[in-house]
Amino acid sequence: MSASVSSTATGRKPRLLVLLGPTAVGKTALSLLLARQFNCEIISGDSMQVYRGMDIGTAKVLPEEQQRIPHHMIDIRNPDEPFSAADFQSMAKACIQDIHERGKLPFVVGGTGLYIESLCFDYQFSEGASDEAFREEQRLFALEHGPEALLDKLRAVDPITASRLHVNDQRRIVRALEVYHLSGISMSEHQHRQKKxxxxxxxxxxxxxxxxxxxxxxxxxxxxxxxxxxxEEVQGLLDQGYSRDLVSMQGLGYKEIAAALTGEMPMDTAVSLLKQGTRRFAKRQLSWFRHMKEIEWVDVTEHANLLAHLNTISGIITRKFPNDESNRG
Structure with a gap:
């Protein structure tokens, strides 16, 4: 019997492996090697990889790699279907239980800090509280004054959350403003108060x-x-009728390329904005992760030395999960 099954059967908490970091740091290559070594199935912790047909811009694992190592939480929504952190938490918890029941180690890999943190620490989401009139007021404000002005409103009451959100992520900006409007407490403070x-x-x-x-x-x-x-991927999505205003189409790569394809800007300008936006996104990811004291960091600057990094991470895992030899493939 594997350690993951026995830990559940004996009343211990089920084990969960997590690998996170900013975009382009090299998570995918290491995750595939670690998954083979520790008999894992991977759960994507990326908020964009849930969408079907958005493969290249979200850097999804190739289908042949998904066949070798089972992956979950990928291609589970169409681009026009809503998906939230609460949705992710609920579905990922079910995946973890299922993976354990099959004697394997669940392995969350990704870069969406809220998704990963809400799962690891079982955040309680208050999805019910809302004020639609307030939301509409904020949308109209953004139309009149621009998205940067809307983000400035959030910076004034919740600079921590504002620093983690992209200026074009209007849905989450409005939600953070709504949380403060309804409770008088910022979203970042709500998250800080969550039990760890x-x-x-x-x-x-x-x-x-x-x-x-x-x-x-x-x-x-x-x-x-x-x-x-x-x-071509973005053009295909536009041809299918997916609106540029969708949350999914506001993702990095999709927003910029769609703007070029519809004549708003030259393609070289769009590519330059995409690179700049992705650098800023990586900075926001690192800012989020830095407040998560539970992370054990591994510097992979010498990215060509994959084996050394693999050995370092393996050492951390075996120290955290002792007597887990049966989980190794």
Whole structure:
């Protein structure tokens, strides 16, 4: 019997492995090697990979790699279907239970801090409280004054949450303003007050690297996405009738390329904005992760030395999950 099954059967918390870090840091390559070594199934912790037909711009694991290592929480929504952190938490918890019941170790890999933190620490979401009139007021304000002005409103009452959100993520900006409007307490303070007791025995590893190198890797990744057909992917989504106003279509890569395809700007300008936006996104990811004291960080600046990084992470996992040899493939 594997350790993951026995831990549940004996009343111990189920084990959960987590690998996180900013975009382009190298999570995918290491996750596939670790999954084979520790007999894992991977749960995507990325808020954009849930959408079908959005493959290149979200850097999804290739289908052949998904066949070798089972992946979950990928391609579960159409681009025009809503998906929230609460949805992710509920579905990912079910995945974890199912993976354990089959004697494997669940392995969350991704870069969406709220999704991962809400899962690991069982955040309680208050989805019911809402004020539709207030939401509409904020949408009209953004139309009149621009998205930056709307984000400035959030900065005034909740600078921490504002620093983590993209200026074009109007839905989450409005929601954060709504939380403060309804409760008088900022969303970041709500999250800070959440109990840090986890339903899991977790091992959380974070990847980091020299900032200049990370930015070069981001720019190279964007170039590869373009070579792999990102423009054609976005055009296909537009041809299917998916609106540029959808939350999914506001994602990095989709928003910029769609603007070029519809004549708002030259393609080279869109690519430049995409690279700049992705660098800023990575900075926001790192800002989020830095407040998560549970992470054990591994510097992968020497990214060519994959084996050394693999050995370092393996050592962290075996220390956190002792006597777990039966989980190894």
């Amino acid at each position: 007791d986890s339903p899991y025995e977790y091992c959380m590893v974070g990847l980091t690297m020299d900032r200049d190198l990370l930015y070069k890797r981001i720019e190279a990744r964007v170039d590869i996405m373009l070579q792999d057909g990102l423009v």
